[in-house]
């Protein structure tokens with residue numbers, strides 16, 4: 117029996133900071149949480165020295181681009197980045213070919229990833245024309261299928277409302293949740309035509325991909341989901357108005373939920389535009405201070421299911437192209453814990469509400485019942501971080517293959533110092549420790565193990 121005792125810790129259990137200061141792990145599983153526990157014979161004791169002991173973070177939205185575009189990231193680099201950010205479970209979206217449109221493709225991906233990932237992983241399926249007939253089988257292998265309502269890097273978007281209705285109805289019939297990127301193509305096209313070549317405005321991503329583009333797309337997605345009876349989760353909500361539509365539907369008793377992303381809490385359009393070149397170019401675009409504030413308040417009220425990074429690396433030479441040709445997206449799983457704490461600090465939100473949004477919130481949303489919590493029987497995925505310790509982001513040292521970050525040189529606090537996966541040390545003081553022993557979490561709709 118392999119047994120570890122963490123002592124002298126400030127423990128956050130996924131919901132709140134608890135009175136207990138000790139946590140026992142037996143064979144990779146949380147066995148006991150209590151005050152002043154004494155070590156058993158032969159047990160390894162780890163004095164946490166009054167730092168935070170948190171559940172490993174769950175990032176419900178990353179793009180690792182494997183298979184197909186490993187040159188941009190891949191699981192090996194992406195999962196190293198995850199550990200750096202305190203993330204031990206990633207829910208991952210394939211947004212480059214081959215999309216996950218059949219159970220064979222998804223099973224192949226799950227098989228090929230064995231031994232490559234340093235964290236546990238949950239790939240989503242794809243909701244596209246080719247996947248409709250396979251949804252009942254796909255539903256056994258993943259918690260949800262991804263639908264792009266608006267075009268984005270690597271995805272064309274849904275052509276019209278009739279198509280959307282057919283796709284959502286197929287998901288409802290297969291009893292699988294739809295996770296959606298909501299931006300309205302016709303509103304974005306009209307804005308692009310209007311901005312034309314105006315040198316002051318043509319690279320304003322927030323004007324091309326406007327508040328209205330998101331809000332109208334969220335409205336349409338919710339309308340269709342209610343009509344056909346499908347479960348809908350709106351990803352990376354960037355506007356307060358979009359989030360309010362989701363919450364209104366949820367409060368009316370419908371299975372509609374949503375998450376936001378760290379950059380919609382800590383950056384606004386002016387900052388995004390001011391930061392060099394296209395580093396903060398992302399879809400949906402980064403919006404305005406009132407959206408930052410409003411979304412943070414909804415996290416504080418626990419009305420959103422959580423925060424997912426939308427980690428989407430590109431090589432720097434691609435990002436450095438002129439605005440129109442630069443791809444959207446940037447790495448951020450590697451900074452999730454410090455960014456989460458920064459969002460709490462910036463908006464004066466209780467840190468436990470922000471932490472809930474990257475632990476228990478997304479774990480519950482996607483049925484990961486052994487993740488995002490420190491409770492007896494949960495996987496012993498743990499993060500030790502010192503909330504008092506501040507450091508400057510050095511993008512060149514981040515593990516992601518892309519080696520750049522829009523947060524470069526920012527001062528953040530609570531960087532993970534040690535991370536454990538299934539009770540084994542996986543990351544310590546900036547270095548990866550041991551082998552890639554991350555596991556897939558879905559197999560025939562049962563959570564493994």
Ligand SMILES: [Zn+2]
Nearest residue numbers: 177179209426
């Ligand atoms: Zn994404």
